[in-house]
Amino acid sequence: MAAEALINKSGLEAVSIHRVAKQAKVATGTIYLYFKDKDELMAELHERNLRLFAEAFLADVNTAQSLQECHSRLWLNALHYHQENVNVQRLWVHLETLPKNARHKALIQELFKPVKLFFSRGVEQGCFKPLPGEMLYALAFGQILEICRFSQLREANFTKQDMDAALLASWDAITIHP
Amino acid sequence: MAAEALINKSGLEAVSIHRVAKQAKVATGTIYLYFKDKDELMAELHERNLRLFAEAFLADVNTAQSLQECHSRLWLNALHYHQENVNVQRLWVHLETLPKNARHKALIQELFKPVKLFFSRGVEQGCFKPLPGEMLYALAFGQILEICRFSQLREANFTKQDMDAALLASWDAITIHP
Amino acid sequence: MAAEALINKSGLEAVSIHRVAKQAKVATGTIYLYFKDKDELMAELHERNLRLFAEAFLADVNTAQSLQECHSRLWLNALHYHQENVNVQRLWVHLETLPKNARHKALIQELFKPVKLFFSRGVEQGCFKPLPGEMLYALAFGQILEICRFSQLREANFTKQDMDAALLASWDAITIHP
Amino acid sequence: MAAEALINKSGLEAVSIHRVAKQAKVATGTIYLYFKDKDELMAELHERNLRLFAEAFLADVNTAQSLQECHSRLWLNALHYHQENVNVQRLWVHLETLPKNARHKALIQELFKPVKLFFSRGVEQGCFKPLPGEMLYALAFGQILEICRFSQLREANFTKQDMDAALLASWDAITIHP
DNA sequence: TATGAATGAGAGTTCATTCAT
DNA sequence: GATGAATGAACTCTCATTCAT
Incomplete structure (x- = not known):
């Protein structure tokens, strides 16, 4: 577009x-x-972005993989997507204030169903904390935007090791500890 | 204002x-x-918001408290602030694209110095993962915005227990595990 | 326009x-x-005015005429133009302070080429003082604006004879005297 | 001011x-x-400028001098003044469109009385063309603004000889020829 | 006299939207 | 379907002028 x-x-x-x-x-x-008007154009732009993100997010992820492998891929996929699509964040924040119509919410539900399944699988297996999918999502991936912001604003230069540690920390956040 | x-x-x-x-x-x-022009108005608005956030974030936090107590207060402070100031997020994202002047960065450094100290204290004590302050910040507090977004968009209704678990997960994310 | x-x-x-x-x-x-902006509007207005003036100035003037006949027509043309377009003076003065671009200068060169040729013809024939074209222009036509100003401000009412004498004086100014 | x-x-x-x-x-x-308002401020500015110009114009001119000496000094004085006060022209053109009040006209009459006398003396002596003072003024000094404009816009670089010739041409314009 | 914060009309400019072709 | 000239409201910003102090 x-x-x-x-x-x-x-x-x-x-x-x-x-x-x-x-x-x-x-x-x-x-x-x-x-497009009916500019709002509709922007909404469709948002939808398109959501699809692209979902696609990138779920790339090379499947149910045959272990929980940790899934988590690792999802996390890295999200990281790379946000590192490469910095402006998208702003667009999202902009568009998320518009009144969400039902169609929109349904799309999100559909696109991220595999992620939801992944989390419920983890909960069932007693590996993840027994929390709603959205909460696990926030705990597992919520740091990524923040990490990208720090990187982009050059307020911090994270090393490969830092990133690996962050990935592990994300895993620590959602899993049950003895 | x-x-x-x-x-x-x-x-x-x-x-x-x-x-x-x-x-x-x-x-x-x-x-x-x-204000010289609209940009200056917005910049001062941003500055004001940063100060207010820093104040709210650090309320009732002091060095006499244990690491976990500090963490708990910071996390809850941030959560409440963002729950009550939803639109501020959008303003931040908007303003963060403007060219940051040195004065601005210095302000951020100064306002969040106590947080940085908190993280370095934790690292020194061998309690926190040995990572840069910014990374620990992202890991500890990065989920909060996401949690608020879910709540606000009514895509999820988190219970008190969920929130407590999230607080604990944040602690899990930054601490070292055996 | x-x-x-x-x-x-x-x-x-x-x-x-x-x-x-x-x-x-x-x-x-x-x-x-x-028009891109107001400056461009004004610049094109100026250009238009220059063209109109040049056209009026050179009307019924050709190389078959004697030097004095040419001079007489040019002078009267300029006089009538300025008498009928009083506000144009102000516009010129205003626009002449804007940075002149090359295109503008080239236009002036082109529009007033016949006048330049007229003066160089007169110099070659030993009739006009051996001076640059611009100087002869100033000497021959520079009084006209002043005359119009006096007339317009009603500080003087010139008769037909006065005007004829002024035309002659202009001729006296540029020609060589024994 | x-x-x-x-x-x-x-x-x-x-x-x-x-x-x-x-x-x-x-x-x-x-x-x-x-000042009552901006117009009055500008009007007084104009008046001040007129006085300054008159003073500069008439400097070192007195009735004991010959007509040609007077003319020469006046012409050079005017030339130098305009060469050194380029912006004044614009101000004049701007202000001359405002409705002239009687006081203003009287001031001009008074300031330039010596010039008027100079011209009438020349007419009486049979040296100058028998024309109204204003016309002789235009014929004698009208070229100066034009000369300055050419110089300023760098469309012509006049030599000292050119200027001397212009002075002579001004004299030729107002004097009677056999 | 002197101040300078406050006013609000009006400047130049942009842009989502419409409609005759 | 497709065009793009035209619209006019709304934007940021300036400035002559006033008035309580």
């Missing part, structure tokens, strides 16, 4: 219908044949 | 100089007596 | 984008479809 | 009451104790 190129090039503020049309090499009015 | 009320009322987009002036019950031009 | 009408009606200060749009009976934004 | 410094520093557009007050190291309101 053309709007995406714009965001990555010049930031969220640069997204105007005019510029999106120019980038997509169509006329201004044409945009309105495909 | 009037701009704050607006953000909490109608979101970041609603912050126009006109509206800020109206909210503050002054004329448009008056704003420009106190 | 609508901006022109405004200048003639209410002076240079009255030229605001809003008013120009109103005069032209279009919306404000429409102006910006045709 | 403080406004003058501003004009010479940053041009006519930079003259705002705020800046004038700052330059003069008084409060904004203080300006309004001495």
Whole structure:
């Protein structure tokens, strides 16, 4: 989508219908044949981003793998995605304030169902803490955005070892300890 | 500050100089007596927010307390702050893309120095994982924003027990395990 | 052009984008479809004025005419133009302070080439003083603006004879005397 | 006057009451104790400029000198003044469109009386063309602004000889030829 | 007299949206 | 379906002017 190129090039503020049309090499009015208004365009952009993230997040993850292997892949996938798509964060934060329609929530449910299953599997096996899936998600992956922010703002330069330790810490956070 | 009320009322987009002036019950031009331009207004708003957050975050925390007690208070302070100041997140993400000036970074360093000390104390005592302060920060508190997001979007209703477990998980994430 | 009408009606200060749009009976934004910004609008206005002046100045002047006939027509043309376009002077003075781009200077060179040729012809024939074209221009036509100013401000009412004498004086100024 | 410094520093557009007050190291309101409004301030600025110009114009000119000596001094005085006070031209053009009050006209009459006398003396002696003083003024000095404009815009570099010739041409313009 | 904070109209400019072609 | 000129409200910012102190 053309709007995406714009965001990555010049930031969220640069997204105007005019510029999106120019980038997509169509006329201004044409945009309105495909989207009711700018909000809808942004919502679909968000949906697209969610799909892309889900795809990247779940890449090479399957039920045949051990819990820890799954966790490790998910965590690293999320890390790499956010490291490479810095502007997406801003878009998310921006769009998440819009009134969520049911369709949207259903999509999220569907996209992240495998993650939910992964967590419930872990809980059933007595490996993960007995908590709701959303909470385990937050505990397991919530640090990633923060880590990326520190890296991006050059307030910290984390080493490979630091990252490995973070991955392990994420595992420590969700698993049961003696 | 009037701009704050607006953000909490109608979101970041609603912050126009006109509206800020109206909210503050002054004329448009008056704003420009106190701020060079909108960027400065937003930057000072950010600074103010940082201070307020730091204050709330560090409330009732002192070096006489045990590491775990400190951690517990910090975590709960952060949680409550974010639960009560939902829109602040969006402001932060917005403002963090602006070019950070040195003054800004210095402020952050200063405000969060006690947190840094807390982490280095824990590392020295062999209790926390030997990682940079920023990483421990991300591991200990990074889930909080995510937890709040889930709560706010009503995608999950966490119980008191869930929250306690999350606090413990945060502790698990940063401490060394046998 | 609508901006022109405004200048003639209410002076240079009255030229605001809003008013120009109103005069032209279009919306404000429409102006910006045709001009990048106000500077460009003013620059094109200036260019237009230069062309109109050059056209009026050179009307009915050709190389078949004697030097004195040429001079006489040029002088009267300039006089009539300035008498009928009083506000143009102000616009010129205003615009001449803007940084002149190369395109602008080239236009002036081109528009007034015939005048330059006229002066160099006169110099070659030993009739005009051997001076640069610009100087001869100033000597031959520089009084006209001043004459118009006096007339306009009603500080003097010149007769037809006065004007004829001024034309002759202009000729005296540039020609060689025994 | 403080406004003058501003004009010479940053041009006519930079003259705002705020800046004038700052330059003069008084409060904004203080300006309004001495001037009814901005128009009056500008009018007095104009008056001041007229006085300064008249003074410079008439420097070292007296009735004991020959007509040609007088003319020569006046012409050179005017030239030097305009060469050194480029911004004044713009101010004049700007202010001359304001409605001239009687006081203003009287001042001009008074300031330039010696020039008028000079011209009438020349006419009486049969040396100058029998024309109104204003016309002779235009013929004798009207080229100067044009010469300065060419010089300033670097469209021409006049030599000392060119200038001398221009002075002579001015004399030729106003005197009677056999 | 002198101050300077406050005013609010109006400047230039952008942009989501419409509609005749 | 597709166009893109036109719209006009809303934006940021400036400035002559006022008035309580």
